[in-house]
Amino acid sequence: DAGVTQSPTHLIKTRGQQVTLRCSPKSGHDTVSWYQQALGQGPQFIFQYYEEEERQRGNFPDRFSGHQFPNYSSELNVNALLLGDSALYLCASSSPGQGRDGYTFGSGTRLTVV
């Protein structure tokens, strides 16, 4: 049973460009959350998608946007990239009834902005 799959694993972009990261949730999960993890820090919550809508959002600017598809997969888009956006981007999936038991995380996409 595949867990959470993220693509690509690594990415290098130039300041000002736009990037799209992709996530396929674990089988049976319908909720997807995105996190940003800077080096040496814990993951910071960006937003969560359920039923193709953004359900909750953390303290991130509008440059960060997302989408969830009918098959529950999700994309994270970041516009006008800044050097400070360089980080590991993590996707986590869950089901509403199983949220209390824990989230399943992917291995992340390492984004480097130069």
Add this chain to the structure above:
Amino acid sequence: DAKTTQPNSMESNEEEPVHLPCNHSTISGTDYIHWYRQLPSQGPEYVIHGLTSNVNNRMASLAIAEDRKSSTLILHRATLRDAAVYYCILRSGGSYIPTFGRGTSLIVHP
């Protein structure tokens, strides 16, 4: 979400037990205590959770203080593969979004 406090780092020897502490003095009565760990170059991994009673699973044990203001994650026999950052998180309210601090970096010596 209520805040948790963990030591920045801890060290252990292989095959010895490890006790990772977490303080959560402002925990509310309905908050669950969750633990995740993050191995190098991987995403966080769910370890265990509990409410009031001590809990055991294949990965670890969770000991919760009687007043619930602190908890301890117990690895019964540390292995080199247990070297990771361990996060203690409280689940509060109806919407559970894991909120991570900096966690405890566990170093395991051979």
